[in-house]
Amino acid sequence: MKPLRPGRIVAFTLLLMGGIVMIMPLLFMLATSLKTSSEVYELHLLPREPTLDNYLEILTRSPFGRWFLVSFSVASLTTASVLFFDSLIGYTLAKFRFRGRTFVFIAIMSTLMIPTEMLVIPWYVMAKSLGWLDTLWGVMFPGMMSGFGVFLMRQFFLGVPDELLDAARMDGLNEFQIFWQVALPLVTPALSALAIFAFLGNWTAFLWPLIVTSSPSLYTVPVGLASLSGEFQTDWEMIMTGSSIATIPTLLVFILLQRNIISGIMLTGLKG
Amino acid sequence: MRRLYQGLTRAALALTLLAGAAVRAQAVEIEYWQYTFKQRVETIDELIKQFQKANPDITVKHVNVPYDNYRTRIAAAIPAGEGPDVVQLFYGWLTDYIDAKLLQPLPAASFDTAAIDRDFFPFVQGMKVGGQYYALPTAVRSLALFWNRKVFKDAGLDPAKPPTTLAELVDIARKTTKRDAAGNLLTAGIALDTAGQDVQWIRQVLIPEFGGTPYSADGKKVTYNTPSGVAAVQWYADLIAKEKVSELGFLTDGVTAFRSGRAAMTIDGSFRLGAFDGQKGLDYGVTELPSHDGRQSNFASYWANGITAKAKGEKLAAAAKFLAFITTPAAMQLWMEKVGELPARVALAQTDAVKTHPTYGAFVRGLAYSVATDFVDESSQRKVMMDMMDRIIIKQTPVAEAVGIAAKEEQVILDTRK
Amino acid sequence: MSGLTIARRQAVWAWIFLALPLAYFSLVRFWPALDAFSLSLSKWNLVGPRRYVGLANYERMAADPVFWQVLANTFEYLLLGLPVSLALSFLVAYHLDRVQTGHGLLRALYFLPHLTTATALAWVWRWFYQPAPVGLFNNWLSVFGIAQQPFLRSTFQALPAILVPAIWAALGFQIVIFLAGLKAIPRSYYEAAEIDGAGSPQILREITLPLLLPSFVFLLITTSIGLLRIFDLVYNMTAGGDGGPLNATKPLVLSIYQSAFARMDMGYASAQTVVLFVILLLLSLLQMRLLRARP
Numbered sequence: 001m002k003p004l005r006p007g008r009i010v011a012f013t014l015l016l017m018g019g020i021v022m023i024m025p026l027l028f029m030l031a032t033s034l035k036t037s038s039e040v041y042e043l044h045l046l047p048r049e050p051t052l053d054n055y056l057e058i059l060t061r062s063p064f065g066r067w068f069l070v071s072f073s074v075a076s077l078t079t080a081s082v083l084f085f086d087s088l089i090g091y092t093l094a095k096f097r098f099r100g101r102t103f104v105f106i107a108i109m110s111t112l113m114i115p116t117e118m119l120v121i122p123w124y125v126m127a128k129s130l131g132w133l134d135t136l137w138g139v140m141f142p143g144m145m146s147g148f149g150v151f152l153m154r155q156f157f158l159g160v161p162d163e164l165l166d167a168a169r170m171d172g173l174n175e176f177q178i179f180w181q182v183a184l185p186l187v188t189p190a191l192s193a194l195a196i197f198a199f200l201g202n203w204t205a206f207l208w209p210l211i212v213t214s215s216p217s218l219y220t221v222p223v224g225l226a227s228l229s230g231e232f233q234t235d236w237e238m239i240m241t242g243s244s245i246a247t248i249p250t251l252l253v254f255i256l257l258q259r260n261i262i263s264g265i266m267l268t269g270l271k272g
Numbered sequence: 273m274r275r276l277y278q279g280l281t282r283a284a285l286a287l288t289l290l291a292g293a294a295v296r297a298q299a300v301e302i303e304y305w306q307y308t309f310k311q312r313v314e315t316i317d318e319l320i321k322q323f324q325k326a327n328p329d330i331t332v333k334h335v336n337v338p339y340d341n342y343r344t345r346i347a348a349a350i351p352a353g354e355g356p357d358v359v360q361l362f363y364g365w366l367t368d369y370i371d372a373k374l375l376q377p378l379p380a381a382s383f384d385t386a387a388i389d390r391d392f393f394p395f396v397q398g399m400k401v402g403g404q405y406y407a408l409p410t411a412v413r414s415l416a417l418f419w420n421r422k423v424f425k426d427a428g429l430d431p432a433k434p435p436t437t438l439a440e441l442v443d444i445a446r447k448t449t450k451r452d453a454a455g456n457l458l459t460a461g462i463a464l465d466t467a468g469q470d471v472q473w474i475r476q477v478l479i480p481e482f483g484g485t486p487y488s489a490d491g492k493k494v495t496y497n498t499p500s501g502v503a504a505v506q507w508y509a510d511l512i513a514k515e516k517v518s519e520l521g522f523l524t525d526g527v528t529a530f531r532s533g534r535a536a537m538t539i540d541g542s543f544r545l546g547a548f549d550g551q552k553g554l555d556y557g558v559t560e561l562p563s564h565d566g567r568q569s570n571f572a573s574y575w576a577n578g579i580t581a582k583a584k585g586e587k588l589a590a591a592a593k594f595l596a597f598i599t600t601p602a603a604m605q606l607w608m609e610k611v612g613e614l615p616a617r618v619a620l621a622q623t624d625a626v627k628t629h630p631t632y633g634a635f636v637r638g639l640a641y642s643v644a645t646d647f648v649d650e651s652s653q654r655k656v657m658m659d660m661m662d663r664i665i666i667k668q669t670p671v672a673e674a675v676g677i678a679a680k681e682e683q684v685i686l687d688t689r690k
Numbered sequence: 691m692s693g694l695t696i697a698r699r700q701a702v703w704a705w706i707f708l709a710l711p712l713a714y715f716s717l718v719r720f721w722p723a724l725d726a727f728s729l730s731l732s733k734w735n736l737v738g739p740r741r742y743v744g745l746a747n748y749e750r751m752a753a754d755p756v757f758w759q760v761l762a763n764t765f766e767y768l769l770l771g772l773p774v775s776l777a778l779s780f781l782v783a784y785h786l787d788r789v790q791t792g793h794g795l796l797r798a799l800y801f802l803p804h805l806t807t808a809t810a811l812a813w814v815w816r817w818f819y820q821p822a823p824v825g826l827f828n829n830w831l832s833v834f835g836i837a838q839q840p841f842l843r844s845t846f847q848a849l850p851a852i853l854v855p856a857i858w859a860a861l862g863f864q865i866v867i868f869l870a871g872l873k874a875i876p877r878s879y880y881e882a883a884e885i886d887g888a889g890s891p892q893i894l895r896e897i898t899l900p901l902l903l904p905s906f907v908f909l910l911i912t913t914s915i916g917l918l919r920i921f922d923l924v925y926n927m928t929a930g931g932d933g934g935p936l937n938a939t940k941p942l943v944l945s946i947y948q949s950a951f952a953r954m955d956m957g958y959a960s961a962q963t964v965v966l967f968v969i970l971l972l973l974s975l976l977q978m979r980l981l982r983a984r985p
Contacts (some may be wrong), residue, residue, distance in 0.1 A: 019799030098701035122722030227338040243810030266870030344951040587813035661934040
């Protein structure tokens with residue numbers, strides 16, 4: 001073992017202090033959710049009489065469990081779709097030679113530059129004509145494929161050697177089997193990174209789910225949280241509690257899968 | 273693209289008609305929209321239950337949308353030919369809705385203009401365009417002064433004696449303001465918040481009480497850029513700059529400041545009662561807005577129910593029936609008991625029981641001399657006032673100059689009205 | 691001969707694979723976007739008829755001082771936020787890379803804020819910015835005898851004050867990307883440099899920074915896009931969600947949102963969206979150039 005140099009200790013201490021500062025706002029949020037309503041507006045961090053009343057109230061006052069289920073279903077289903085289609089498109093664009101390939105690639109990339117705010121009204125008109133309003137599918141359809149995922153997957157498939165695919169062709173596999181059985185397993189790290197981005201993105205999406213749903217039983221967690229504030233009125237302890245409930249699962253998932261998540265994002269950075 | 277949608281819509285419509293023919297004999301369904309607010313939602317649900325019992329051939333679908341996003345949702349629904357048959361809208365939006373041909377006039381057969389003129393509060397006539405009513409409220413609101421009894425007591429004041437004039441208000445605010453040794457505000461004498469109701473207080477209450485008029489009688493001209501208008505704004509600004517009894521943005525917003533017991537007074541509407549009642553340890557009273565030089569004024573506002581242009585035929589008949597039902601005296605009574613907003617019919621509001629009620633009383637008495645601003649664009653006009661105060665407080669723009677800028681900006685907005 | 695058939699077969703498979711996705715992208719992305727472009731040339735309040743007005747919305751934009759202020763704000767977010775957040779995340783990553791003990795814990799601490807939603811945390815930051823004795827920052831300032839600051843109530847300080855949580859929330863992601871870049875640099879390079887007697891600053895300048903260029907470029911682009919599309923934090927941290935005081939913090943996306951959904955002025959909103967689109971497009975072109983220039 002190398003002896004600890006004083007420089008290292010100073011660096012470590014500073015980093016630790018910085019890290020604590022980073023999570024201060026999160027602690028503040030959690031602490032607020034445990035405070036009674038009369039204590040909420042006092043600045044001391046730790047609640048004097050910690051209480052779970054806010055959690056009980058939110059769970060009885062609103063169908064929070066239901067919202068949670070909706071959010072989870074929407075996020076998982078869209079993530080599954082994004083993983084399948086984006087890798088299929090990325091694979092095709094990386095590994096097939098055909099006329100129009102560059103055009104398709106550029107066209108899909110250009111969708112990255114269109115802000116969601118611009119698309120919301122046309123989407124609504126479309127959802128209405130097709131009877132998708134106030135349905136789970138209506139919430140999900142704009143997120144079924146993403147330009148970013150195509151870009152990411154194409155970068156990774158470019159690194160898969162052609163010889164491997166040719167060998168599979170010799171073995172008599174059809175093109176879909178080659179994609180599914182040979183190429184896809186080689187890019188699992190990229191898939192896990194994409195899964196995280198897609199899941200988080202859909203989990204926190206607000207504007208579109210808000211517009212397309214009208215029954216509270218179809219609200220996602222962020223829309224449900226917004227419905228807790230009224231005209232000129234905000235129950236801050238409720239919002240903090242709701243946000244804590246919304247954040248805790250992502251924190252747990254992160255703590256459990258930290259290694260995979262971080263390495264997935266690291267890969268994105270290297271290939272991007 | 274639009275053609276495609278139209279085609280698809282038509283195809284969908286044809287299918288619906290085919291399917292509809294089979295169930296023609298069954299109920300007409302209409303949709304009712306309002307914003308999400310626990311008591312409002314429960315009350316409408318209750319009213320729908322009663323209504324459906326009396327009209328078994330009509331079903332009402334109740335949709336409620338989070339307040340902050342109510343307009344967004346309506347805006348997205350309408351071009352798609354989707355959305356409510358009966359909609360609750362803020363009275364200040366009526367012009368937008370009529371200009372957009374979103375609303376249809378209430379059918380004369382069921383709604384007698386003369387009777388409405390007579391029975392409802394006069395400011396409801398703002399819903400009358402070209403001699404026809406387009407919307408009717410169930411309930412109306414006005415402003416009042418909320419005071420915190422405990423803060424009064426702690427400052428050695430009589431907790432049963434709120435201010436009745438602006439001079440008394442300043443005096444009490446001075447006595448109840450608390451600062452620490454470094455001069456930091458601990459308790460505000462009055463919680464001020466231009467993003468809340470203060471904009472209305474300045475415009476429709478302070479300006480008239482100082483002898484000015486905010487707008488010309490036809491609502492087309494801004495008329496507050498006068499010495500009395502400037503004096504009113506100056507008085508408000510002085511609460512912060514000279515008397516130092518408040519700060520804009522203190523505890524993020526006025527409601528939070530008062531709710532947390534860190535403000536002796538605040539100006540707000542009856543819709544706030546729910547928030548304050550839910551706060552443990554908050555002992556407050558409600559009284560009429562303070563007067564000045566013997567003049568007293570108040571600002572009324574309301575959410576009104578209109579029938580959208582999309583309701584046709586039997587849906588229109590059902591919508592009219594439902595709208596009439598939720599504006600009956602019985603519905604208004606229920607609404608007051610459950611939601612805490614005041615009946616829109618004068619006779620119901622002006623009973624002794626209501627007038628002397630410890631909380632509603634102040635609001636009802638205020639209604640008698642209330643004015644509802646004839647808005648062209650409520651959010652933009654509110655912003656003009658917010659910017660005016662920010663100029664005075666942050667940029668130290670002289671009050672007269674800031675009022676001049678605001679008057680000019682707001683005139684531009686008024687001029688957009690056809 | 692057989693090569694030709696393989697090529698043809700490949701093309702057929704490619705289009706089979708792409709058929710559904712292309713239909714999807716056309717319907718859900720391109721047509722709505724084209725619709726928005728055509729909308730920018732019309733006047734439409736969502737309910738009445740759409741009227742073609744030519745470039746009137748763009749002319750109105752050019753003549754509107756608030757639009758120019760909004761544009762300036764948008765770039766202020768970008769030009770202040772970009773260098774600060776990249777410098778900060780590099781600094782942390784560079785030192786974190788050399789720490790062995792507690793590496794995972796430290797990394798997790800920095801990454802956690804990235805997992806939260808802006809809306810909830812905006813409130814916490816609003817409280818931090820309050821005047822003393824409630825506000826955390828002003829309390830610290832008074833401990834050191836520094837005058838109280840207005841923060842969100844100042845036309846000058848409010849924008850940077852909103853930028854701080856934006857940087858805070860993105861920092862974790864950037865640090866992880868930098869760590870990946872640092873890990874990818876072969877140890878042997880450092881060892882060779884040390885044998886040659888190069889000092890730390892020299893190694894940093896001549897090995898670490900040049901080899902980290904791809905990570906820098908990637909973050910430059912993703913961070914810029916994020917900053918140019920800032921909305922949630924401003925909406926939740928300013929009084930009435932208005933981008934005040936006096937429009938000092940209003941970014942383009944908030945202005946679009948207000949035009950579209952508060953004033954139902956769809957044409958004007960779309961015209962502003964087109965401006966945002968052009969800015970993002972120029973940025974992507976810049977990215978392509980930078981990537982091509984990369985060694």
